[in-house]
Amino acid sequence: MAQRDYYEILGVDRKASGEEIKKAYRRLAMEHHPDRNPGDAAAETAFKEAAEAYDVLRDPEKRARYDRFGHAGLSGAGSGFSSPEDIFSHFGDIFGDLFGFSMGARGGRSRNRPQQGADLRYNLEISFLQAAKGASIDISLPRNAVCPECRGTRAAPGTSTETCRQCGGMGQVRHSQGFFQISVPCPSCHGEGTLIPHPCPRCKGRGVIQEMRELKVRVPPGVDSGNRLRLRGEGEGGLNGGPNGDLYVVLSVEDDPTFERDGQNLLVTKEISFVQAALGDTVTVPTLDEEPLEVAIPKGTQSGEVFRIAKKGLPYPGQNRTGDLLVAVKVLTPTRLSARQEEILREFAELEAQKTLTRARTIIKKIGKAMGVQ
Numbered sequence: 001m002a003q004r005d006y007y008e009i010l011g012v013d014r015k016a017s018g019e020e021i022k023k024a025y026r027r028l029a030m031e032h033h034p035d036r037n038p039g040d041a042a043a044e045t046a047f048k049e050a051a052e053a054y055d056v057l058r059d060p061e062k063r064a065r066y067d068r069f070g071h072a073g074l075s076g077a078g079s080g081f082s083s084p085e086d087i088f089s090h091f092g093d094i095f096g097d098l099f100g101f102s103m104g105a106r107g108g109r110s111r112n113r114p115q116q117g118a119d120l121r122y123n124l125e126i127s128f129l130q131a132a133k134g135a136s137i138d139i140s141l142p143r144n145a146v147c148p149e150c151r152g153t154r155a156a157p158g159t160s161t162e163t164c165r166q167c168g169g170m171g172q173v174r175h176s177q178g179f180f181q182i183s184v185p186c187p188s189c190h191g192e193g194t195l196i197p198h199p200c201p202r203c204k205g206r207g208v209i210q211e212m213r214e215l216k217v218r219v220p221p222g223v224d225s226g227n228r229l230r231l232r233g234e235g236e237g238g239l240n241g242g243p244n245g246d247l248y249v250v251l252s253v254e255d256d257p258t259f260e261r262d263g264q265n266l267l268v269t270k271e272i273s274f275v276q277a278a279l280g281d282t283v284t285v286p287t288l289d290e291e292p293l294e295v296a297i298p299k300g301t302q303s304g305e306v307f308r309i310a311k312k313g314l315p316y317p318g319q320n321r322t323g324d325l326l327v328a329v330k331v332l333t334p335t336r337l338s339a340r341q342e343e344i345l346r347e348f349a350e351l352e353a354q355k356t357l358t359r360a361r362t363i364i365k366k367i368g369k370a371m372g373v374q
């Protein structure tokens with residue numbers, strides 16, 4: 001494919017000065033800019049052509065070669081921009097003021113944008129009672145904070161950062177390698193786009209310092225293992241005036257020997273004697289309150305029966321609601337009996353047997369009546 005003459009593309013004289021070439025390119029770039037000609041393939045081609053021509057003619061060495069040997073003098077290939085993105089990043093200095101957009105997102109200047117600090121996680125183990133009643137717990141944790149000396153600018157007070165001259169603040173420089181042009185991080189600023197002639201002594205030019213933070217964590221009543229508490233703004237410090245991250249305190253609650261937990265309900269097991277079960281009684285049951293609770297066990301209670309005591313469980317965090325206390329009754333069979341106790345029990349058993357016999361006779365009588373037998 002025959003290539004158009006670069007001077008012709010830019011519409012300038014062969015003796016045009018660098019400034020004239022730049023001006024011509026800016027005019028063409030503006031005219032054929034893809035943002036102004038969406039979907040127009042001809043405009044995109046013209047935009048790329050102009051960029052290629054400008055890339056050659058702005059460079060005195062390449063221009064001299066082109067003047068003497070034409071396209072053949074340029075290693076047999078043009079600069080070959082594949083996309084407008086490519087052109088933007090290559091001529092960032094021109095486009096920056098031309099179109100008024102920040103090159104921050106594309107080049108190394110992103111380091112100077114405000115950035116939110118990272119979120120932090122802290123694992124906090126609390127006792128069952130602290131979880132049930134709520135608590136205020138002091139913790140200390142290391143975190144990165146904005147350096148108070150340089151306020152995160154990374155430059156010593158009274159000095160400032162400079163835009164890197166080698167890369168013009170882009171953080172990237174282009175190298176020709178045979179047919180190709182490749183972008184590599186700028187060796188002068190290590191890809192940051194800025195240089196700090198006098199780094200802040202306090203943070204050694206990092207902009208952040210590590211500090212131990214003392215914090216009070218307010219644990220609301222009723223929390224459970226795995227619950228997260230968010231402490232807004234207590235994470236890592238933001239850079240360049242960005243907001244701090246958040247701190248997430250992840251709770252784990254110790255088991256309790258008395259209470260078992262089922263969500264916000266509490267489960268306790270109460271052992272009673274078989275006499276209490278049979279005759280009924282009032283027993284005491286532990287609760288989260290200091291005073292134990294008196295619970296009436298009705299006559300004829302079975303082992304395993306559960307009594308629900310409303311609102312004696314755990315509060316729902318952040319709600320005006322409380323779980324219940326569930327008391328499971330376990331009837332104990334006596335293992336050691338005195339002679340007298342045994343005697344009474346045998347008597348009891350005899351009465352039970354008679355009761356059963358009487359009941360059986362009554363049933364047989366009823367059946368007989370129903371069948372017409374006298």
Ligand SMILES: [Zn+2]
Pocket residue numbers: 147148149150151152154155200201202203204205206207208
């Ligand atoms: Zn500092």
Ligand SMILES: [Zn+2]
Pocket residue numbers: 164165166167168169170171172186187188189190191192193194
């Ligand atoms: Zn640089």
